[in-house]
Amino acid sequence: MEYRFVALDSSGKAMRSEDWRCASDAEAMERAVRERPSFGAEVWRGGMRLGAVAGPLSRRPFGGDG
Secondary structure (H helix, E strand, C coil), rough: CCCEEECCCCCCCCCEEEECCCHHHHHHHHHHHHCCCCCCEEEEEEEEEEECCCCCCCCCCCCCCC
């Protein structure tokens, strides 16, 4: 399946993105955690956000919509 990894900056805006191919949603999320984005990241499959991971410098918790 095709995914998009979006690394976020300190204000929560997209800083860079990468297109990935992974076997499953779980694999894509595990890969995002291994990337260790400084301020967090989101993982998308098409137009659906699968989830977000917090980075070590994040000021707010991730996982919610705001």
